[in-house]
Amino acid sequence: MSKKIKLAILGGGGDSLIGILHRVASAMFDQFELVGGVFNPDLEESKKFAREIGIETNRVYKDLESFIASERAMNEDERVQVVSILTPNFLHFPMAKQLLENNFHVICEKPLTTTFEEAKILQETQKKSNSIFAVTYTYTGYPMVRQMREMIADGVLGRIQKIDVQYYQGWINPIIHDEEKRANTWRLDPEKSGISCCVGDIGTHAFDMIEYVSGLEIKKILADLNYLYKDNRMDIDGTILLRFDEFVKGVIRTSQIATGEENNFTVSIYGEKAGLKWEQENPNYLYLLEEGEPMRVLKPGHVYNSKLSLDGTKLPPGHPEGIFDSMGNIYKGVARAIRNEPYHPGEFPTMRDGVRGMNFIEKAVESHQKGNIWIEIED
Amino acid sequence: MSKKIKLAILGGGGDSLIGILHRVASAMFDQFELVGGVFNPDLEESKKFAREIGIETNRVYKDLESFIASERAMNEDERVQVVSILTPNFLHFPMAKQLLENNFHVICEKPLTTTFEEAKILQETQKKSNSIFAVTYTYTGYPMVRQMREMIADGVLGRIQKIDVQYYQGWINPIIHDEEKRANTWRLDPEKSGISCCVGDIGTHAFDMIEYVSGLEIKKILADLNYLYKDNRMDIDGTILLRFDEFVKGVIRTSQIATGEENNFTVSIYGEKAGLKWEQENPNYLYLLEEGEPMRVLKPGHVYNSKLSLDGTKLPPGHPEGIFDSMGNIYKGVARAIRNEPYHPGEFPTMRDGVRGMNFIEKAVESHQKGNIWIEIED
Amino acid sequence: MSKKIKLAILGGGGDSLIGILHRVASAMFDQFELVGGVFNPDLEESKKFAREIGIETNRVYKDLESFIASERAMNEDERVQVVSILTPNFLHFPMAKQLLENNFHVICEKPLTTTFEEAKILQETQKKSNSIFAVTYTYTGYPMVRQMREMIADGVLGRIQKIDVQYYQGWINPIIHDEEKRANTWRLDPEKSGISCCVGDIGTHAFDMIEYVSGLEIKKILADLNYLYKDNRMDIDGTILLRFDEFVKGVIRTSQIATGEENNFTVSIYGEKAGLKWEQENPNYLYLLEEGEPMRVLKPGHVYNSKLSLDGTKLPPGHPEGIFDSMGNIYKGVARAIRNEPYHPGEFPTMRDGVRGMNFIEKAVESHQKGNIWIEIED
Amino acid sequence: MSKKIKLAILGGGGDSLIGILHRVASAMFDQFELVGGVFNPDLEESKKFAREIGIETNRVYKDLESFIASERAMNEDERVQVVSILTPNFLHFPMAKQLLENNFHVICEKPLTTTFEEAKILQETQKKSNSIFAVTYTYTGYPMVRQMREMIADGVLGRIQKIDVQYYQGWINPIIHDEEKRANTWRLDPEKSGISCCVGDIGTHAFDMIEYVSGLEIKKILADLNYLYKDNRMDIDGTILLRFDEFVKGVIRTSQIATGEENNFTVSIYGEKAGLKWEQENPNYLYLLEEGEPMRVLKPGHVYNSKLSLDGTKLPPGHPEGIFDSMGNIYKGVARAIRNEPYHPGEFPTMRDGVRGMNFIEKAVESHQKGNIWIEIED
Structure with missing residues (x-):
């Protein structure tokens, strides 16, 4: 008998979009049951939110310490098995560390931590535990991204020779051009959001996606970032040259001042034999380009897709997952x-x-x- | 305190795609809790399925009669409030009727029944009850379909003068061209699936969509259907001329032999002042065409959308709902x-x-x- | 030595768009030399126009009769060989007839005549002559339309089972909704433009295109036209059901009140084995749909295209002909x-x-x- | 009376694609008349070609010197006024120089010369002449490119903050991966085609396009090129960082090893107020992106376009120029x-x-x- 896995969430209360995303996703394959967590630093708010989303309040805790203490005291059968961390970035590290040290599985939003140093410590912590640890670079879950990965692994492209990934948004425009707003936005404050705004927030998605689909590792980078105003301390745009090996090169282009762009994340990978292209805003299309052949447009759910891709498709072809x-x-x-x-x-x-x-x-x-x-x- | 609404499902067991669709959808806004039902005519199979999807088996029943008897015996607070009917078409009518007569709310898959006669009886039954009754013409739930409806209601198109809706699929090809297969497929057997295959299955979506978005009623039709083979008893393709009033005309084009098409459902509505177009396979784009103006492309989640549309969007622009x-x-x-x-x-x-x-x-x-x-x- | 073919034009003076189109097209493959004609009913205007387009005025004539008399008097080597008829529709018939009777080759704009009766007489006239006669259903010249024709002829689709052609424009809106304008527009006056506005002007393109690419003949039709106003005498919209044989059906949809549409002419042909789709507004893409295969996108100039298609492409792939x-x-x-x-x-x-x-x-x-x-x- | 301008062509004989392009273009607005030139180093071949394209052979010359001598001896009224240089790159400089020194107008293919040094000399030569001199960066002639330029000049984007231009092709793949072929291809031989392959051939188009549409000047660049093989002497791929001023940055991405790409030249320009995007392979669409507004899609020939754009459109909306x-x-x-x-x-x-x-x-x-x-x- 397969009972649902008991899940708790840290953060993600109120109107949090990331909260909705994790709740819906966790329900999708009938595998998880949300039983509690710490949705808000204020316990009353936290309980109120629990009622709003229709769950019992008895396992809503005032902080992580109480959560750990109480849950560890339960029978293994009842205890929360996995915790999703959806709190502000600077809390990822201390929370994840404590959870790992107490043998909880962890699903953590990206970026993993606020510094590389913290990240390495966390990695060591996990090694000593038996916990599963996932970082939600969400875009790697799309069926056609998985298909891209499998096709590349199967050699469809031959040796890769060129990688070009774009992640363009325009949302920071109304903030960045207003002197007062840009001085008072937490995302542009290094104390609160770490060393980088644009690279940290979306550049990392591009970086992870490249390594995920290509199977290659980025060896060296050369970055040209843009801060747009002298008094602005955080990058909001950047082009980053990539070196995989001497003759395999690439580029990550990332921007939050690409005015009018919503979430225009695109991946283009060219090999000796063929090219593959994908766009996040139309995620059900994967384009295969071959010299002298008609372009092929792959879509989810078809028999020609890999097992990994098909595993991520619930409906038959032609039904965009948005249905x-x-x-x-x-x-x-x-x-x-x-x-x-x-x-x-x-x-x-x-x-x-x-x-x-x-x-x-x-x-x-x-x-x-x-x-x-x-x-x-x-x- | 808002507790979740208790939901039961009839049918939808095993690998049923429609089952997955209803379960995921019911979980999406933290409003429903699936507590049981009759997933399969065989009680053991039904219980096995309940375990697979991680729900208790104590409210899995052997048939609708036991379901009704047991649930009606519970406290109102505990009792199932709404039932989703996902069984084969010919069971919609008797099941829906019994449920309405016993004061359950009903969510019923389309087509509503197998005959218009049954449909009218059901309508009368609902009138005598206090039940909410929804028919899942699923496509009307898309944010941009709702936006289309609101824009038309607001007069953006002016008086409507032309409606053209297409619903093209190609899935029946491997069946229809094989004499044995077409003789033995339940969808092509009038005893099992009613008077029509193509019009009944997808033509109705087109019909409902037109009335949903335009606010107009179709007054008269002229149909030209195709059966493709003499020995085939069910339509698998058809063009249907529509008359709204003397000078407002339209057409529904529907096919299951449009080879290579997946689920190509498109809506084009032209008025005196402008036109609107939408495609189900790329449901996040709504095209507004105006004489002498650049075409505008509306997407979900933006402030320019209507309240009804925004209510159906959970994430910010650029995040296709498939995320x-x-x-x-x-x-x-x-x-x-x-x-x-x-x-x-x-x-x-x-x-x-x-x-x-x-x-x-x-x-x-x-x-x-x-x-x-x-x-x-x-x- | 291949000298250029001497060409004359009737009509097409001033800002005539069709005039520009024929002049540019005639120059494209270094085959024709425009030497004169009757550009305008007024001889002085006609000569003025000749000077504007940089040709000598000595072979600009006051009417067709003088043209024929003078040109027939010349040495065969000097004489105009082919005449393009770009005049208003009602002149096509008398002009084409005279030219054929005098052994000129003819390129005639569509519609061929104003009645079927005239058309049959013209056909008889040509049979008695040795003249080449072309009707400029222009869209059949696109490389990817030719490719579609060849693929169908080669059996790529198998037996055709469904044809759907759309030709939607919106240009008549500003005229049709204005009582005075619609009463005074020559295109809506049967005396001047024949029995039909929408079917005559663009429906015929759809009709010809279907027979051109499919190799099938339309046997029967059932038409539902729209005049939109009681006082309007000419159709401006229509849906026409098509019968090729008992089980091969189709539809032509045509409109001049599809508000905001420019020249949205699309062709979809589905056969037992595959489907092909093409759109005039993006004429360099041909879509091949096969059950269970990724859609293929064919483009001009590639080796995988047919000889007929390649013959119509002058530049390498990726250079839209608009270059x-x-x-x-x-x-x-x-x-x-x-x-x-x-x-x-x-x-x-x-x-x-x-x-x-x-x-x-x-x-x-x-x-x-x-x-x-x-x-x-x-x- | 406006007579046609007398045009001669150097090079462009045989199957030369660039020859076809210039001939068709020169005929397009009834302004030029091709009267002769030097199509081929071999006089007989040159004359044969003249006959093939239907022009007289009396003004086909054995070399540039004879051309200049004979044409200068004619009456001004008869003399060739403008010469198009379509020869291999290394001949551009000497030919253009001589023509300018002899007061001919010149239309020269790009790249202008093989070195910057030569280019500066040519510039000085022109300054001393009265000649018109055009370099055919062809893509700047598209109506929607012109529209982009005018909209930016009019301030539609506000201050520009980010420029991203891509020019991706894949044609060199079959050559570059074959050791023998890459050693023997003239395009990869610095003696024959100058210092650069990819940047020289297509990177320059990107560079010119940026300055053309944005009105900005590129001040500094940082280039990362790829040669792919140790024995290959010429770049075939490169990413070039751009600096306009301290806070206005951009990137040119250019490749001939983007396998399967045809001529994928795209322009994205983002300003404080809006963004504009255009793609050469679908040149009739210009996308205007504004924060919080539906994207607008501009097309040629509409009243909303600028005078410069409309001047470059010959047909009404919906007729792709490929017609x-x-x-x-x-x-x-x-x-x-x-x-x-x-x-x-x-x-x-x-x-x-x-x-x-x-x-x-x-x-x-x-x-x-x-x-x-x-x-x-x-x-």
């Missing part, structure tokens, strides 16, 4: 109706939609059978 | 690792990925500060 | 400069652009050779 | 038929196509008028 959200929205509307909360008539299709649909089907067949004539739909 | 799956896949890999099941090294990013990322950030800043020189990444 | 215009625009700027006419600094790249380019190349190599250091570009 | 080629192909087929050369039935639409089209129009209207019934098309 979960579409159905989720309908369920949300139904929940409102059941709870007698106000809702918009467009939130879920009703009986009348169903009835009209049946009428349509019958009339369509009737029109056809009578020789393609006009038939009225009943009201 | 939930990406994160979900990472969680699945972690679950395997925790359960000591075999897993692929590419299933989740590890400590080493995190450590190298920190190293990269620091070296990037160092390279820049030293005047854009090459720096080695430590191993 | 001729890009170069043409530069030449136009140079012409203005040479003629001492005012011109914009952005009309052609100058010596300074060339010099800076050379500087850039040398500095790039120098920067690299010195170990990737910064080097200044000289002014 | 000239489509029509050109039809004319080519007609030429073959007239010359009694063999041709493919698909090369031009015939009388029968025209007749069937007329039949279709009439039957469509008849079907509609009779209440949407089936009507047969006559054969």
Whole structure:
């Protein structure tokens, strides 16, 4: 009998987007059950949030120490097995270290820590434990990213000769061009968010993605960052030259001042035999380029995909994974109706939609059978 | 205190895709808790499935009658409030009817029933109950479909003058061209799947979508269906002319023999002032066409969207909703690792990925500060 | 020795777009030389236009009769061999007939005539002559349309089972919704433009394209047209059901009220084995869809294309044919400069652009050779 | 009276693609008349080519010296006014210099010369002449490139803060990975093609494009080139960091080993207020990105475009400029038929196509008028 794995979350309360992302993801394959955690530094807020998301408050703790003490005291069968760390960056290190030292499995948001030094200590800590440790470089979970990795491993590209990865956003514009705002934003404050803004936040995704899909290691880098204003202490844009080996080169381009870009993360890898391209904003398309051949467009869920890729696809081809959200929205509307909360008539299709649909089907067949004539739909 | 709504499911066991879709969707906004149901006609199979998806077996029933009897006997506080019907089409009607008569809320897959006659009876049954009833025309839940509806309601298009909706798939090809297969496929057997294959399965989505987004009602239709072989009794392709009023016309084009198409459902609505286009396979883009103006491309999560659309978006712009799956896949890999099941090294990013990322950030800043020189990444 | 073929044009004077199109096209493969014609009903205007386009005025005639008389009097070696008819529709028939009766070759704009009756007479006239006669259904000349035709002829799709062609424009909107304008537009006047506006103007392109690429003949049609206003006498929108044989069906969708559409002409053909799709607004892409295979994207100029397709491609892959215009625009700027006419600094790249380019190349190599250091570009 | 400008061409004979491009472009606006030149070092070949392209041989010369001597001896009215230099790179400099010294206008292919030194001498030579001198950085002639330039000049982007230009091709792959081929290819021989292969050939286009559209000047560069093999003497890939001023940065990425890429030249320019993106392979689309606004897609020929852009568009919106080629192909087929050369039935639409089209129009209207019934098309 496979019981669900008991999961706790640190942080991620309130409207936290990363909180929603981890909760939905953890529910997706019927594997995890969220039982508690520390959602907020304030215990009352934390409990309030637990009620909002419909979980019991008895395993909501005031801090990590109480969490560890109480959970360690439970039967192994009841105890939380894995903890997701969704707190601000500077808390990743101390929290992850304590959890590892107490034999919890850990799922940690990126960046892992605020310094390389801390990261190495954490690595040593894990080595001494038996814990599983995952860093959520989320984009590596896409089916077509996994497919890219497997195709490269299988030699589809031949020897890799050129790698170009872009991660362009424009969100910092309204902040960076306002003297006061840029002085008072925590993301631009090295005390709070570490040595780098743009490279630390999105450049690392690019770095990890390259090593994930290519199987190569980046050996040397040369960086040209942009701070845009003299009084700004953090990079918000940068181009980083990459050296894999003497003749294998690449570039990471990363920006938070690419005005109007949303989350334009693209990966292009060219080998002796072929090239592969992928874009995060349209994640269900993988482009295979071969000299003198028509470009091929691979999509998730097809038999031609690798086992690793297919394992990450739940629905048949043509159903963008976003369809979960579409159905989720309908369920949300139904929940409102059941709870007698106000809702918009467009939130879920009703009986009348169903009835009209049946009428349509019958009339369509009737029109056809009578020789393609006009038939009225009943009201 | 908002407790989760108790949900049961009829059908959807085993590898059922529709089962996965409803379970994930129901979990998405922390509103529902799946507590049991009848997943399979065989009780043991049903219980086995419950264990696989990690829920208790005590509220898994042998049939709908036992479900109703037992649940009605519970305290209102404990009782299942809403039931999702995911069984084969011919069971929708009897199940939905019984549930309504016993005051359960119902979420029912489409098509609502197998005949218009049944549909009208069901409608009457609901009128006598206090139940919420939703039919899952899933595609109406997409944020940009909702945005389309709101823009049209707000008059952005002016008076509508032309509607063109396409729903093209190619999946039936391997069946239809094989004499034996087409004789033995339940979807092509009127006894099992009703009067129509193509119109019934996907044409209804087109029909409902048109009325959902346009606010208009289809008054008359003229259908030309295709059966492709003399011995085939069910339509697998069809073009249906639509009349809204004397001068407002449209067309539904629907096919299961559009070879190579996956789930190519598109909506184009043209009004006196502008046009709107949307494609299900790239559901995050809504195209606004105006005479003499650059085309505008609307995406989810932006302030320019309507309240109804924004309510259906959980993440900021640029994060395709499929990112939930990406994160979900990472969680699945972690679950395997925790359960000591075999897993692929590419299933989740590890400590080493995190450590190298920190190293990269620091070296990037160092390279820049030293005047854009090459720096080695430590191993 | 291959001398150029002597070409005359009837109509196409002034700003006529169709005139530009035919002149440029006739020059493209160094095969034709425009020597004269009747550009305008007014001889002086006609001569003025000849001077504007830089041709001699001695073979500009006052009407078709003088043209025929004078040209027939010349040596065969000097005589115009082929005449392009670009006049209003109602003149196509009488002009083409006279030209054929006098043994000129003819290139005629579509629609061929204003009635089917005239068309049949013209066909008889040609049969009695030795003349070549082309109707410029222009879109059949695209390399990827030709490739589509050849692939279908080669059996790539297997037996065709479904054809769907769309031709949507929105240009008539500003006219049709204005009572006065729609009463006074020649295109909406049956006396001037024949029995049909939308079907006649663009529906015919769809019809011809289908027969051109599929090799099939349309046997029967069922049309539903839209006139939008009671006082409007001409169709401006229509859906036309097509029957090729009992089980091969299709649809032509055509509109001039698809608001915001420019010239959205698309072709989708599905066979037992595969599907092919093409869009006029992005004419260099041909999409091959096969069940269970990645979609392939064919582009012009590649070795995998048919002889017929390659014959229509002048430049290597990746150079959209529009590049001729890009170069043409530069030449136009140079012409203005040479003629001492005012011109914009952005009309052609100058010596300074060339010099800076050379500087850039040398500095790039120098920067690299010195170990990737910064080097200044000289002014 | 505006006579055509007399044009001669140096080089561009035989199958030269650049020759076709310049000939077609020069004919496009009825401004130039090709009268002669030196198409080939061998006079007989040169004359043969003149006959093939249908021009007189009397002004085809054995070398540049004879060309200059003979043409200078003619009346100004008859003399060649402008010369296009399409010869191998190392001849650009001596030829251009002589032509300028003899007061001819010059249109010169890029790169201007083989060294910066030569380029500066040429610049001085032009200063002393009255000649117009254009370097054909062809891509600056596209309507939407011109539109980009004008929008930036008008301040649509605000202060520019980031420029990213890519020029990726894959054509050198089959050469570079073959030891013998790479030793014997002229493009990889510094004696024959100058100091650089990739930067010289396509990097310069990127450089010129940036300065053309942005109005900024590149002040400093840092280049990282790739030669891929130790025995290869020429760069075939490179990333070049750009500095405009202290806080305005950019990057040029250029490659001939981006396997499978055709001519993937893209331009992205981000300013304080908005971003603009353009791709050479789909040159009719210009993307305007603004924070919090739907992306706008600008296309040629619309009233919202600048005068400079509209001046470069000959046809109405929706007609990709490649339509000239489509029509050109039809004319080519007609030429073959007239010359009694063999041709493919698909090369031009015939009388029968025209007749069937007329039949279709009439039957469509008849079907509609009779209440949407089936009507047969006559054969």
